[in-house]
Amino acid sequence: MTEENTEIKYTVHFVPDDVDIFVNPGDNLMEAAVAAGVHINASCGGAGVCGTCNVIIKRGQVESIRTDKISERDYKKGFRQACKSKVMSDLIVEIPATSKLEKAVLSREELLSSCTLASGWKFDPPVKKVYLKLTPPGMEDNTGDLSRLMKGLKQLSGFDKVSVDGDILYGLADILRKDDWNVTVTLLEDSDNSFKLINIEPGDTRAGNYALAFDIGTTAVRGQLLDLNRGRILAQGIDYNRQISYGEDVISRIAWAQKQDGTEKLQKAVVATINDMIKGLVKKANINISDITHFVFAANTVITHLLLGLNPKYLRLSPYVPTANYLPFIKAHRIGIELSDYVYLYSLPSVASYVGGDIVSGILGTGTYQKDKLTLYIDIGTNGEIVLGNKDWMVTAACSAGPTFEGGGIKHGMIATSGAIEGFDVDARTYEPLITTIDDAKPKGICGSGLINIAAKLFEKGVIDQNGKFNKGLLNRRIRESDNGFEYVLAYGTETQTYKDIVLTETDIANMIRSKAAMYAGYRTLLQSVDKKFINLEQVIIAGTFGNHINIENAITIGLLPDIPKNRFLFVGNGSLLGARLSAFSQDLLNDGRKIASMMTNLELSENSLFMDNYVAALFLPHTNGGEFPSVTAGGK
């Protein structure tokens, strides 16, 4: 966006951030802010429904669609929704404090993903609170409490088919009478437009209606607390999945689950992770946990089984059959999640044993299923999952990449939180590093995106060779030999949070190479299965919990991403969490999730010999076949 080679460019100046960016006429103002690194809240992701991305146009012209999120008065003052505005001249744009409030809780994924979403949906959460002022009973009309309630509900439009959760009966009589027959009911929508009445409270409690959206990864769990009235993210958190103690990848977890009480222990571990995170989210947002009415999650198929307490053994036995791709209604407390008894789980549906709800969620969240473009969707994670297709067809596969890009199997690896080394370069003469960390905190470890950047630069500068081995001729204080082989010192103990040196070892690099080779072999095999080549790809969407400041060139340099034009790549951060959140915001999108799962064709790579060949060929930097990576091997960077 900063090139100067097109005819007309407008300058957008953001205050109080004091940042300039050049944009094309008609560019979306929200996208301009994102590109400029200026944070504007946009918890609905640009759908225009949350009204949190309000900005003030101090000078210049925008072309803006006005919604009811801005009052007449504010509109006259220059308030506009950034996501609904096009830049039509040079601008000075003020970001009001209210549009910045949530910065602390919004991850960088939000910034990136807000422009790359599923479109055409309406804000209509599957869990609704409805306030009813019932007619009190009298001697002439003393029908039962439940019938009176249902009659009151059915007088509203849209609630023709409502079933009742039996637990509703308990306390019903007192609740109805507590605030003189004024009550709020909570309704859970099903895929056939019917509803289930799941809770009743005295008085008007509509103001408190929150949902949780979770991406439950093999390594990391991310959760968001959502306000279902305003379509906003109130808080979010990340933590390690405590199942890690029972194995780093899904295969080892399946094996562990076969031990005595193994499935139960694995279930308890991930549920404990989730429960602690919920407590944290509730505390951050300062809400009542009893106002959480829904729990949506996306996870790979193995993790989904383990979370539910289902033995995943048949997932790894041919023909690799899950117990259920589409989950029936199950209550959260049934599996130990500490929410109100009435709260149900919704799981993004999975496709196959190794293509889970997380990938369906990503395809949903990014709107890949709505577009004509031939798209490759990549979820870089422990259970690397890929999808190829467009709105008409999709093929999918999973290539077990291992946990390296989430910090696992790396000596000083960590998930992408504060203190993770992410940005990296190395001085070509002194081999001294230049590092940047998340939150500019003291270094603590290396996250997935950092690993890519470090490996690429070390390879570029000749510190490591095509095999990922250190150049032994370069030994200096940074490149040294330890008891366990060669390593590169990224930071000395005096500079780190851990007071210990942070290093990258040759073993780390070898693990990373296996991971990237598995991913690359996965894309290649999937393309070959439908007679396509990398160059046919119109878009490559990269998702994952590995960190977001991934540098495309670096990822190509190490052979993780294919060597195609850079402008075809798009980062969406945690696509899985995005889809989970949208499924909590929109019944339409939730239903789309089911359609996506049913339209995907799964390719089993574990029994595919072509995949094995592709994998072996990719065990070099960038690849055994230099022709696959012309921009790298030509040194033309």
Add this chain to the structure above:
Amino acid sequence: MTEENTEIKYTVHFVPDDVDIFVNPGDNLMEAAVAAGVHINASCGGAGVCGTCNVIIKRGQVESIRTDKISERDYKKGFRQACKSKVMSDLIVEIPATSKLEKAVLSREELLSSCTLASGWKFDPPVKKVYLKLTPPGMEDNTGDLSRLMKGLKQLSGFDKVSVDGDILYGLADILRKDDWNVTVTLLEDSDNSFKLINIEPGDTRAGNYALAFDIGTTAVRGQLLDLNRGRILAQGIDYNRQISYGEDVISRIAWAQKQDGTEKLQKAVVATINDMIKGLVKKANINISDITHFVFAANTVITHLLLGLNPKYLRLSPYVPTANYLPFIKAHRIGIELSDYVYLYSLPSVASYVGGDIVSGILGTGTYQKDKLTLYIDIGTNGEIVLGNKDWMVTAACSAGPTFEGGGIKHGMIATSGAIEGFDVDARTYEPLITTIDDAKPKGICGSGLINIAAKLFEKGVIDQNGKFNKGLLNRRIRESDNGFEYVLAYGTETQTYKDIVLTETDIANMIRSKAAMYAGYRTLLQSVDKKFINLEQVIIAGTFGNHINIENAITIGLLPDIPKNRFLFVGNGSLLGARLSAFSQDLLNDGRKIASMMTNLELSENSLFMDNYVAALFLPHTNGGEFPSVTAGGK
């Protein structure tokens, strides 16, 4: 049936019972057997579906509808279904042993009720077992287990709308594989023709599909174990409702429920009663308790609340509102009933606080709602409930009669089980009694029907007067004065099971008079509310758990039943249990139960001054107004 004053009568001789009966041409053979006191199994109640009432026509002609319950070969041998046969000549009919087998477990109600049923329904239990031979998965078809199961089910007709109980997931994978993808699923039908998949078992388990039908009374609980494959009763039992310790009538139970943990204690008491009865039924029938797939019950509204653990307090506060007349799906184990976790409860719907599912059940079972005749349906019990109407309209009321007709509030009262004194007469000169007992066992106490017979005869013979007081001039060894007033000795301790004298006291008679007055005032007020008189009644159906050898004349003598022609009375025994059983046998009838509840108009007697006047006027034997009981006061008996 034994009068000789019509033109043609046929004689039906039953063997091996060696009993004759005269019937009209075209009379139903089953009804003839019932009238003759000959037992033939008819667990479906004459619907022709159970095939248990087979008899052999040894001589003579019947006009018979042949069903698939009789083979070609047996038909030629003279086998016919008694319930489907009309008497067309003098007959000799043999009851084969197979049609007698269940005698031990069939109560006398069954005999009586089998000819007085709802008609036009098909045998189609709401809980079905369906056997599926699924296609095993392969690499080309490795969809999830649950999807495979649902696909297999939907290939059968009639299962388009099936929802899945989330608990199904647990164990699903192993169950499917245990017998090579051959499984039996259990489906629970809902009122809208949709189904809920509630259980899955490996292999073909269709042979074991049993239901429980319970009538849960204030005083007595009756239960039947039903075979859902053959429409048969396998076992039945009766016991006291253990809630009796917390009060004899529903009003005192409601009061008790307001104490600390009161509702919970009352719930536990009745659930314990039910659990013990279930154990007994299962043992008697020698089946696996895990093959019980359904639990249907009928109870009055207060007992229904207490069984579910719902505080009944609003039932006795104006405007007398139940928590729910129509229950949503609730699992049996949710309330402590010890059946498989997947078993759901079905409750016959109630109408109002004091007009419960038991009365709806009786109207259902007797087909009163299908007929043109103006019918008075009376359930003589602790919570005396009455219905007046026909297929077009129904009004209903409850008149708290107290427990006397179920043996409560009577010094030596008991429920109608073995040893209860039921038949009674008294020698006009010596005042010595003539008693008969249930099962001809040694006397143990007095059941409700016995109480009526005893009081009527004592009144007729002048032992007690219009006020129910003993004639003090008659003192002899049978009529004596005790510490608590006068009493009549029915049996001396030397003759009884209890080794104590069994007596009827003046207090007993006073309680009985209050009970019968409440019932009578109830009918009268209900008739007055729709401008009808007793003489307009075309049929009076009498139900209740008070015993069945009730003598109509005796009941009229004491003023319990109105003084109208005897042939308009019909006894159906436990109508509530009958309706519960039929609701387990037929989804159509189950749905009819909901219609019945919705068409009933409830008249609250507790705030009705006319009822009070009628009650006070009825506190005599038979009534203060002799004109109400011409056949009694004329002494014309």
